[in-house]
Amino acid sequence: MATFQVWAPFARERVEVELTHSTVPMERSAGGWWTARVPGAGHGTAYSFRLDGGEPRADPRSRWQPAGVAGPSAVYDHDRFEWGDGHWRGTPLAGAVGYELHVGTFTPEGTFAAAIQRLDHLAALGVTFVEVMPVAAFGGQHGWGYDGVGLYAVHEAYGGPDGLKAFVDACHSRGLGVCLDVVYNHLGPAHNYLSEFGPYFTDKYATPWGRAVNLDDAGSDEVRRFVVDNAIGWFRDFHLDALRVDAVHALHDERAVHILEVLSDEVDAASTTLGRPLWLIAESDRNDPRTVTPREAGGFGVHAQWDDDVHHALHALLTGEREGYYADFGSLAALAKTLTRAFFHDGTWSSFRGRTHGRQVDVERTPAWRFVVALQNHDQVGNRAAGDRISATLSDDLLAVGAGLLLTSPFTPMLFMGEEWGARTPWRFFTDFEEPALADAVRQGRRAEFAAYGWNPADVPDPQDPATFEASKLDWAEPEKEGAARLLRWYTALVRLRRELPDLADPRLYRVGVSYDEDARWLSIRRGAVGVVANLADRPAQVPLDGSIDRSVGHNGVLLAWHPRTPPPDTDRIELPAHSLAILGLAR
Incomplete structure (x- = not known):
């Protein structure tokens, strides 16, 4: 037994659910809804709706379209799927990537x-x-x-x-x-x-x-x-x-x-x-x-x-x-x-x-x-x-x-x-309309x-x-x-x-400090005890630092650098190669 329902207030006289070998009239109820109960119908049963004797149409709330949107709908039983994620308790959005x-x-x-x-x-x-x-x-x-x-x-x-x-x-x-x-x-x-x-x-x-x-x-x-x-x-x-x-x-x-x-x-x-x-x-x-x-x-x-x-x-x-x-x-x-x-x-x-x-x-x-x-x-x-x-x-x-x-x-x-x-592959606009x-x-x-x-x-x-x-x-x-x-x-x-440095995931915007030189094309960002320095110029740059280096972390204060040959920073500045970025440990 399957129950078919559809909201079709524009139907004037009748709505029918059309199955493979039969057509069943639906009963009108309040608010423009129509309902029919069909014995023997179940998971996989193909069906469509006819409004006032018109062309068969897919269910607006169809859960399954095995032949695509141009074909009939099919009854789908969600309970048939065996989930294995019973342990899953969700994931936070804060701190996510x-x-x-x-x-x-x-x-x-x-x-x-x-x-x-x-x-x-x-x-x-x-x-x-x-x-x-x-x-x-x-x-x-x-x-x-x-x-x-x-x-x-x-x-x-x-x-x-x-x-x-x-x-x-x-x-x-x-x-x-x-x-x-x-x-x-x-x-x-x-x-x-x-x-x-x-x-x-x-x-x-x-x-x-x-x-x-x-x-x-x-x-x-x-x-x-x-x-x-x-x-x-x-x-x-x-x-x-x-x-x-x-x-x-x-x-x-x-x-x-x-x-x-x-x-x-x-x-x-x-x-x-x-x-x-x-x-x-x-x-x-x-x-x-x-x-x-x-x-x-x-x-x-x-x-x-x-x-x-x-x-x-x-x-x-x-x-x-x-x-x-x-x-x-x-x-x-x-x-x-x-x-x-x-x-x-x-x-x-x-x-x-x-x-x-x-x-x-x-x-x-x-x-x-x-x-x-x-x-x-x-x-x-x-x-x-x-x-x-x-x-x-x-x-x-x-x-x-x-x-x-x-x-x-x-x-x-x-x-x-x-x-x-x-x-290097592009990602283009593509369609497959048949008409x-x-x-x-x-x-x-x-x-x-x-x-x-x-x-x-x-x-x-x-x-x-x-x-x-x-x-x-x-x-x-x-x-x-x-x-x-x-x-x-x-x-x-x-x-x-x-993930490892809490300061990088800190969502407080008012704690983000940024300095830059528009002409020299360098940028320095302070995130708590972490400094992010970038050189967008096509030549090396001396970038001043917002704070002193904590040489007890990373490689003399360098936590990560795109160019491995990036030298350890001086006390108040770092020399960056062209087009490079470094993440530094700073003293609080």
Whole structure:
């Protein structure tokens, strides 16, 4: 016996659940819900819904789409999976180091099962949680995942719901938490039939990616429940530890209680029920600390948010790029501000936006671990015309300096897959839409977007070309090469040092001291009894130190240096080779 339910207030006369050999009428109940109990149906039973005799449609809350989003749904019994993580009690976000990966390009096979075989690499690297890009079922075989349609199902090409559970179980067995990227601001265009069922979307607002989800218009109570139930299901049924909520600035909601506040309240309640910490991480470009301000203090209560200003400051400084949103960045002063204030734009003029932007962070009350920062991530690589990583243009020396500045920052650092060895493979925008008109629209739209920024459209890879997808897969032979292996050892040492030295994980922004010389291009950072000094110039530099050296630690005070020939510091300065970074023990 299986019970089928669907919210379909737009159905005028009837809703039926269509099985392989029969069609069963459903009973209307309050609030636009329809229900049917079907004897003999169980795990694996294929089904669809017909509204008023129309075409069969997948269940909006389908847990399993074995034939993809274009096919029927299938009954899925969560209790059939045998978990092995009974010992798992969650992982703290404070002090964490993240690692973002895309299942389809993390390995040549592009599956959860293949990704499990690489988890020992992540454990050895020392990261504490894996952030998985969206896996909600979407059209085609491969894509970034932000065009999900079956938000409750797991993309079958990756391994389906059992595959995700096995991946999470394997992560937990290695001490790794798992964060899943979820998208609630829009749905994908391929086989998206939610608007036939009910008022899932609204025309009050617009998003760059599709119709806005209805969070505050008529009928939005059930839509909000759809979102909240989805979030809690990932925690409860798939044992996830965190959700990264995509583009929350596109969650248009004018109700008195914003959907983010509702989500954070429900997730905190689920954390108590499940007996382990659960985290919400927001992607937001508003630079508004109220996102991560606790609810009792008048904020939304989201636990952390991505902080792109740190990325922009690092990227522009290392690469020299000043186009687009990098225009206001690139100076040591900009980096110093983000390292001590979290946001560069905190009520200041943004030339890219043509207006003032952001709000100041209360550094006395807001711990830095609430800001997730990156030197590279899927957005900042994949949304470049050619999908080129910074390793395509920077030397290993500058890559190492960037890693040192990221991993000694007071924030929650996150790496992008392959970054740890300076991967040379690009990571491009790729899609697999089966509908010719949709495929061509995506292709032309991508070229037009970059043409507006001065790129030659002929240089923009065709997102529909399978070669674009294949080129984006990591090359796992690279870490065995000498230069890549050295960079990997550097990343591993930095992560270990961050774990071993409490001062490096100290989240108090007001205790971070930064001095710099814009002309000489050196930077000196004080983190308690730890000093981080960097030379970004292409010549040696004498960098003054903030405090005296503690020669009882490290190699005469040098805890870690990118250039092993870095001499021990004098009492008040250190000589650094070009493009280098050193971490020093300082007297308190």
